[in-house]
Structures are given as C-alpha cells and as structure tokens.
Amino acid sequence: MSSISVGQFPTCRPRRLRQSAALRRPVAETRLSAAELIYPLFVRGGRRTRIAIKAMPGVFQLSLDEMLKDARTAFELGVPGVLLFGIPARKDARASGAYARNGIVQQAVRLLKKELPELLVVTDVCLCEYMDHGHCGIVHRSAKGAKILNDSSLTLLARTAASHAEAGADIVAPSDMMDGRVRAIRAELDRAGFEETPIMSYAAKFASAYYGPFREAAESTPKFGDRRSYQMDAANANEALREVAMDIAEGADIVMVKPALAYLDIIQRVKTEFRYPTAAYHVSAEYSMIKAAAANGWVDERAVTLETLLAMRRAGADIIITYSACDAARWLKQG
Numbered sequence: 001m002s003s004i005s006v007g008q009f010p011t012c013r014p015r016r017l018r019q020s021a022a023l024r025r026p027v028a029e030t031r032l033s034a035a036e037l038i039y040p041l042f043v044r045g046g047r048r049t050r051i052a053i054k055a056m057p058g059v060f061q062l063s064l065d066e067m068l069k070d071a072r073t074a075f076e077l078g079v080p081g082v083l084l085f086g087i088p089a090r091k092d093a094r095a096s097g098a099y100a101r102n103g104i105v106q107q108a109v110r111l112l113k114k115e116l117p118e119l120l121v122v123t124d125v126c127l128c129e130y131m132d133h134g135h136c137g138i139v140h141r142s143a144k145g146a147k148i149l150n151d152s153s154l155t156l157l158a159r160t161a162a163s164h165a166e167a168g169a170d171i172v173a174p175s176d177m178m179d180g181r182v183r184a185i186r187a188e189l190d191r192a193g194f195e196e197t198p199i200m201s202y203a204a205k206f207a208s209a210y211y212g213p214f215r216e217a218a219e220s221t222p223k224f225g226d227r228r229s230y231q232m233d234a235a236n237a238n239e240a241l242r243e244v245a246m247d248i249a250e251g252a253d254i255v256m257v258k259p260a261l262a263y264l265d266i267i268q269r270v271k272t273e274f275r276y277p278t279a280a281y282h283v284s285a286e287y288s289m290i291k292a293a294a295a296n297g298w299v300d301e302r303a304v305t306l307e308t309l310l311a312m313r314r315a316g317a318d319i320i321i322t323y324s325a326c327d328a329a330r331w332l333k334q335g
C-alpha cells in the first residue's frame with residue numbers, strides 16, 4: 001500500500017465518484033458476468049426424473065432428459081459451461097461406473113455435445129460417487145485400519161478422465177486430491193490422443209464442513225472415516241501454493257480453489273503468485289446458507305449472492321463454479 005500516493009481532504013473526496021450508478025459503474029474495478037460462471041449438474045439414470053436435494057433448494061438429481069433441459073436453460077442465459085457429477089446405478093470397490101464406456105457421465109457428455117455443441121462440458125473426475133465405500137481412491141484394509149491408496153488410484157483416475165475425453169468432454173476436472181494425479185491424467189490423455197483436452201485441477205481442495213449438503217446431492221458420503229488424509233487442512237495456505245505449483249508443473253491448465261468463500265485469501269494468493277487461470281468453487285453450504293437465510297427473510301438473496309460472487313472475482317477468480325449460476329445470470333441480465 002505504501003507505493004499508492006493518496007491526496008488529502010478536502011482536495012480529495014472519494015465520495016465524488018460514488019454519487020450515482022452512472023459514476024460508480026465505469027470506475028468499478030471488478031466485473032461479474034454470466035460468462036465467468038459454470039453450473040454444476042448431478043446426473044442419474046431414469047427418465048423425467050428430478051429429485052430435489054433437500055439441503056440445497058433449487059438443486060436436483062436429474063435424469064438425462066431433465067439434465068439437458070437445465071443445461072439448455074443455463075446456456076441460453078449466457079452461462080458458458082456445466083460441470084457434471086454422476087450418480088451411478090451401482091457402486092463397487094473399483095469404481096467401475098466411473099470409467100465405463102456407457103457410464104452415466106459419459107452418456108451425459110455425449111448427449112450434451114450432440115444437442116448443445118457450443119456448451120462447454122466439464123466433467124468432475126473422481127471415484128467417490130462410484131465406490132461402495134465413498135472414498136476418492138482405492139481402499140486397503142489391514143489390522144491397522146483402512147488406508148486410501150495413492151498410486152494405484154491414479155490408474156483408475158486416469159482411465160476415468162480418458163473415458164470422459166473419449167465421450168467428448170471439453171475439460172476434465174480431477175477432484176480426488178491424490179498426489180500425482182494431474183501427471184497421470186495428462187499422460188493417459190496424451191497416450192489416448194487427447195493432448196488438446198485441458199485439465200482443470202481441484203488444486204487446493206480443503207477438507208471442509210462446507211461440503212455437507214453436496215454429499216446428499218452426489219450420494220458420496222464416506223461409509224467410514226473422513227477425507228482428511230487426502231484433502232487439505234484448513235489451516236494451511238503455504239501448502240495450498242505448493243499443491244498449485246505441483247499441479248501446474250504436472251500439466252494443469254486451470255487451477256481451482258475449493259471451497260471459495262472461507263478461502264478468499266487462498267484464491268488471492270494463488271492468482272497473485274502464479275497468474276494462472278484460476279477457478280473458485282462456491283460450494284454447497286455456501287449456497288445453502290444464503291438460501292436458508294433468504295427463506296427466513298434475513299438476507300436479500302439476490303444482493304448477497306451477487307456480492308459473494310463478486311468478492312470471489314475480486315479475490316482473483318477467473319471462473320466461478322456455482323449452483324447460483326442461472327439465478328445470477330438472470331439477475332445480471334436484469335441489471
């Protein structure tokens with residue numbers, strides 16, 4: 001701050017530029033538009049199925065036909081992309097639904113690329129929704145307890161990413177937090193002829209209580225233990241920078257910080273340090289807290305949502321993944 005020279009009152013009156021919307025608008029330092037938003041969608045089997053997620057009002061598990069409707073709505077509102085999560089019919093100990101050629105996400109990708117070719121289709125690459133135990137990697141049980149294996153999980157993650165690319169995904173987004181997975185995925189994509197498919201890595205993903213409502217949506221609650229042996233500790237910011245540096249070195253094209261609201265400092269440091277395309281995931285509980293407060297009449301949902309998303313942009317996020325994408329796009333259109 002010391003390098004910024006500031007004049008003194010009464011020569012300087014900051015309020016001069018705050019007198020009207022017409023004056024405030026051109027000097028606004030940060031912009032929020034629908035073009036920066038990505039809308040997450042939860043897909044499952046069936047037809048005409050739309051199952052409400054209780055803890056996330058306005059969010060649903062959708063069959064393919066219903067998913068297509070919501071993706072089209074988002075696209076028509078100016079939201080350029082969706083992020084797909086799959087809810088498979090069956091789960092097992094090898095997450096075989098994650099990389100099945102006709103897995104639920106693979107079907108969703110093909111349908112979206114056929115019907116809405118201009119829509120950016122991003123796929124979440126993880127194993128937890130497809131594992132019977134709900135963890136993001138292969139579990140090894142011994143007398144000492146259960147361990148999430150790192151290196152053998154990489155093979156399955158890489159296979160999953162390649163199967164999404166094969167179905168037509170525009171971007172693959174690994175969220176598992178295994179060490180070395182970006183490198184493994186990059187190598188497998190290249191080997192399979194998808195060297196042009198970008199990777200958006202969940203580079204700094206924290207073990208967070210803010211994921212609570214998501215687990216109902218994705219049916220991915222771990223059956224035992226928690227994810228603290230692979231997701232980051234909320235206390236660590238320098239480690240987040242190391243995680244991001246490693247992912248960039250391994251071939252990540254976009255790096256993500258998750259959650260967003262309680263981690264704005266991390267977003268800011270990542271953007272300042274690396275100047276890389278940076279995404280923020282405005283996670284389920286961040287969304288649900290605003291919804292709950294608004295339902296009680298305690299906050300203005302529109303104003304609080306837009307202020308929250310703007311804060312993520314101001315912190316340095318180029319892309320925001322948010323359940324509010326369609327609402328925000330509508331509100332921003334209204335001006």
Ligand SMILES: [Zn+2]
Pocket residue numbers: 126127128129135136175176
């Ligand atoms: Zn996972």
